Amino acid sequence: GKVFDLRVGIRHQTLTNALKYSLATGNWGDQKKAMSSTAGVSQVLNRYTFASTLSHLRRTNTPIGRDGKLAKPRQLHNTHWGLVCPAETPEGQACGLVKNLSLMCYVS
Incomplete structure (x- = not known):
């Protein structure tokens, strides 16, 4: 053929x-x-300071509505140990939906 x-x-x-x-x-x-189409997939890199740039590069986003009242998607799961920082999350409606990778987490 x-x-x-x-x-x-x-x-x-x-x-x-x-x-x-x-x-x-x-x-x-x-x-x-x-x-x-899905909006907000790519963002402009935040370059205010070196620390804010690193934080922005290590950010993960859960693609569900910000106005939802469900607590489960906002909480850390046991499998997140060592991968997701338990302290760094924004305040307000995005609390727990936007997570940051932990300091020693390595993505290959």
């Missing part, structure tokens, strides 16, 4: 433009279907 060549089926310029759009706007998904 005939060997399938991926370069023929996909134009590299289409992928490049889609990636540039997603990184620039933070909206990930199809440009034509903006309502179904």
Whole structure:
């Protein structure tokens, strides 16, 4: 049979433009279907101080609504030991939903 060549089926310029759009706007998904795209996936890196830059690079986000009253997603699980910092979390509606990796946590 005939060997399938991926370069023929996909134009590299289409992928490049889609990636540039997603990184620039933070909206990930199809440009034509903006309502179904996920917002806030990419962010501008905070460079106020060196410590704030490191904190921003080690931040994780739980993708659920901030106005929810459920306590379970905001609490640390036993398996988070040594991976998630138990003290560093923002105040307000994002409390417990935005977590930071612990100091000695290494992502490979």
